[in-house]
Amino acid sequence: MNVDLTERVERIATDDRHGGSWLAKEAVEAVVEAARVGEDPVATARRIVAAKPGIGAIAGALGRLLLAGRTPEQLVEEANALITGRERAAAAIAVLLSQELSEKIVMTHSASATAREALLYAQPARVVCTVSEPIGEGREFSEELAAAGLTTELVADEDAERAVATVDILLLGADTIFRDGSLLNKANTNGLTKAAKQAGVPVIVACEVLKLAPDDPVEPDDERVELTPPDQLDRIVTEEGEFVAEEISVLIDRTPFLNEGYELLRG
Numbered sequence: 001m002n003v004d005l006t007e008r009v010e011r012i013a014t015d016d017r018h019g020g021s022w023l024a025k026e027a028v029e030a031v032v033e034a035a036r037v038g039e040d041p042v043a044t045a046r047r048i049v050a051a052k053p054g055i056g057a058i059a060g061a062l063g064r065l066l067l068a069g070r071t072p073e074q075l076v077e078e079a080n081a082l083i084t085g086r087e088r089a090a091a092a093i094a095v096l097l098s099q100e101l102s103e104k105i106v107m108t109h110s111a112s113a114t115a116r117e118a119l120l121y122a123q124p125a126r127v128v129c130t131v132s133e134p135i136g137e138g139r140e141f142s143e144e145l146a147a148a149g150l151t152t153e154l155v156a157d158e159d160a161e162r163a164v165a166t167v168d169i170l171l172l173g174a175d176t177i178f179r180d181g182s183l184l185n186k187a188n189t190n191g192l193t194k195a196a197k198q199a200g201v202p203v204i205v206a207c208e209v210l211k212l213a214p215d216d217p218v219e220p221d222d223e224r225v226e227l228t229p230p231d232q233l234d235r236i237v238t239e240e241g242e243f244v245a246e247e248i249s250v251l252i253d254r255t256p257f258l259n260e261g262y263e264l265l266r267g
Helices: 003-014 020-036 041-051 056-067 072-101 113-122 137-147 157-166 189-199 245-253 256-266
Strands: 105-108 126-130 152-155 169-172 183-186 203-206 225-228 235-238 241-243
Touching: 003 020, 003 041, 020 041, 020 056, 020 072, 020 113, 041 056, 041 256, 056 072, 056 256, 072 113, 072 169, 072 203, 072 235, 105 113, 105 157, 113 137, 113 169, 113 203, 126 137, 126 157, 137 152, 152 157, 157 189, 169 189, 183 189, 189 203, 189 225, 235 245, 241 245, 245 256
Parallel strands: 105 126, 105 169, 126 152, 169 203, 203 235
Antiparallel strands: 183 225, 235 241
């Protein structure tokens, strides 16, 4: 593999600070670059997916990208469509959530770009952000929201399960949502959703279709993420509409690029 391309793929593989949407964009650009320098784009895509198996947005984006063609020109055209589509998806999700989040106290966990879009659009009364160790990305997330004019509060992870009982909504992003509705997300998501359920606080996941996976869930090897079962989630909100977690497979099955794209990446 080209030296510069190897370094680019390695950066994606070792990046633990950015979310799925950002990593998917980087992965798409790396595969386009592979085609430009004469490398096999499919092999490059498989290498990236193998290095980041828990990030559904990467597999979804690369599967859709490669189904559109293999030449640099075809890949560039589809890459531009993917980036534009991701922006539209986040905006559509924000609109769907706007009335529910407006003037409410909303808790978030980790730093989801999709959740950020929804919060900025809805203008809730207050956003409670968990610190989200070990990286602590919740601190920067809280600062970004505050800089945009929202009232924010930062809560230590050890206090988060207590604090969730004081909010109106727990809003989560997603690394991946599997076909049974299980959510793969930041460690400690499970404890938060259980505490929210006990307190009667709705648990909503904001998730682009790209992050859905046509697979059954597998326990992650990475201790920084964990699986949350579908019965702990009230709704999944996508650009294609709202679904109860147990019925997300209906959307997956009617989205061809998820199934065909995943098959292509598996080889």
